[in-house]
Amino acid sequence: xxxxxxxxxxxxxxxxxxxxxxxxxxxxxxxxxxxxxxxxxxxxxxxxxxxxxxxxxxxxxxxxxxxxxxxxxxxxxxxxxxxxxxxxxxxxxxxxxxxxxxxxxxxxxxxxxxxxxxxxxxxxxxxxxxxxxxxxxxxxxxxxxxxxxxxxxxxxxxxxxxxxxxxxxxxxxxxxxxxxxxxxxxxxxxxxxxxxxxxxxx
Numbered sequence: 001x002x003x004x005x006x007x008x009x010x011x012x013x014x015x016x017x018x019x020x021x022x023x024x025x026x027x028x029x030x031x032x033x034x035x036x037x038x039x040x041x042x043x044x045x046x047x048x049x050x051x052x053x054x055x056x057x058x059x060x061x062x063x064x065x066x067x068x069x070x071x072x073x074x075x076x077x078x079x080x081x082x083x084x085x086x087x088x089x090x091x092x093x094x095x096x097x098x099x100x101x102x103x104x105x106x107x108x109x110x111x112x113x114x115x116x117x118x119x120x121x122x123x124x125x126x127x128x129x130x131x132x133x134x135x136x137x138x139x140x141x142x143x144x145x146x147x148x149x150x151x152x153x154x155x156x157x158x159x160x161x162x163x164x165x166x167x168x169x170x171x172x173x174x175x176x177x178x179x180x181x182x183x184x185x186x187x188x189x190x191x192x193x194x195x196x197x198x199x200x201x202x
Contacts, residue, residue: 001087002042004095004137004144006167007031010043010083012075013057020064024048024075028083029056035085040100042084044168045142045179046070047100070102071141071177082142082167095144096137102179104128106140108172109154118159119148120169122178126153130190131182139181143167 010028024043031041035053041060042048048060067073075081109121122140124132132138132150139145143163149156164170172178 002047002084002095002098002100002142003087004045004084004098004139004142006082006084006143008083009166009168010081012077012079012081015075015077018061020067022062022067022073023051023059024062024072025057025059026081026083027057031083031085032056032058040086042082042086042098042100042142044070044072044075044081045098045100045139045181046072046102066102069104070179071105072179074177080168080171084142096139097184098139098142098144098181099184100142101181103131103182104180105177106180108174108176108178110174116161118164119156120159120172121154121156122180124151124154124180128180128182129153131186136186137183139179141168141172141178143169 008028008030010026012024013027014025016023032053035050035058037050039050040047051059051061062072104125106123109123112119129152132147132155134147134150136147138147145157147155148158159169
């Protein structure tokens, strides 16, 4: 489980294509400190398992399903990525509950700079729009953010200087893809209410 509070801006140092999967090597001295085989690290909001770790880098295998559902397949050597270690039990939940299970991808539509922040409009797949509400939470490339405005096929977010400087969102341009994870609680509520509606009346 993650919080969507990015710890480090990392970099892809190698990509090996393995048929329908890929092996990535990524640099992140902070998140690899003490990392061992089998540990989890979120890369642009995607929970990946550490295969090897050393010298401030780690490798992770990315299967076909993950490549299809996320934007990791577009990464290349030199790509910058948002990195986060799992939340420690007993730690502060600074963002919101993030699983690292990407629900789909969107794209940056527009950026509107302001004096001390920036409004960013992001396209939203139709099947995810019902989970996104004004003032609700959403994860964009692994960054926990508050929705400013929610439309039928888009949402907007407000990025503070810290987010612009310390995550990939400060570098994304219109047309660039982003990974999206909606609030898991909304999905559970929908499933439970749907199941209740299907119950036979007594």
